[in-house]
Amino acid sequence: MTTPPPPVPNGPGYGFPQQPGGGGFGPPPGLPTAPAPGPGRSGNLRRNAVWAFVGAVTVSVGWAAAVMAVPGLVSSDSSPRDLRGYHLSDDFCATGKPTRLLQTYSVSDTSKPTHHTDRHPALDSMNCSMSLKRTGGTGDGESATLYMRADLHKAVNPAPELAANKELYRARGYQVTDIAGLGEEAYFLYKDDGSDQYHSVYAELDIRDGGMTYYVTYSAGYTEGKGKPPTKEELRTALQSDGQDTVRAMRK
Template structure:
């Protein structure tokens, strides 16, 4: 029958267990300070990487390429708004547009940028992309913009009337930006830019906006 360990051994074991725990704790703290990624999670903030707010996003993110085809409506002025919060800063711009060159076609353009300071926006952006895909939108990757970017497009029409929607979304660290275009037209009376023309125009305007938010 084994004898119980002497009290001295128990005391020494307890001391060494405590010392071991302290060493592990110190080692883990050093690792966290040296390699923060060890404790980052999918929801951890990703940093703003120099992006900042402006008080007039319509000016900061002026959609120059789109405005080569459309003019701002002379009856509805662009609107913009900027919000500041410890967890999330946001700015947006909304424009009513009219096709240049005498065409009667009208369109709407909306731009928005969010600076996520408390969470990682990547999972939400991914979910948004999948929701659009499930609703029948064409979703394609746009290389060379931020950490990730994608283009959404749908021409949803019946008979002669069509409703066109195009959007480009960008994420870079904790910054998310998107620009969306929508227009309705009747065949023979108006025609919006093609899918490729919209993709090219929105990409160019997104690239300019992302660059301007760092100036």
């Protein structure tokens, strides 16, 4: 007859609590007691433990190989995306020069363009702001403001935020047009908002490609009968052309 092993002390996190009435350690009443190992069982248990360990290692190695081969197995909507060769420049006004829009406007000679570049382990960013005036124009509605920004998201996936931004603008009455062929996704926003005879025009192009996001905004005001900014289609064409040139330049 095999003598059962002595009871294991009831240390923190292990075993069952001591039973009332001085019954010692053990499972609560009604729960089965694990049988003591008989002759030869300890060897089988050791062999089973070894094979369980080998199996766990094999599964882990297989999972690691699968993740390396198919990263999407563990990626999520918040996982960072590849930057696809996009990089910063020290002068985004030069990198993102709005060549097409400058066929209609010129840079104001009274307000020089401003630009700034920031580098951070989680997010790199660069922007440019410039004041424009209609070429040959002198009256109301002949000036505009252009703002450009590009971000390299290294810690998160910017796609959900870009999608949310589009829906928020749509809810506020902006006209939204999806544009194919620019990065993974792109859209154009437009609104001509007026009160009486005075109008404010806003146009924006947003592009996302992997972890890179870029947007350019145009804003101007005019009074009916005293000049008018370019039409919606003219602005879409100009911003789309300039945006395409800018994201291309960011990869050179």
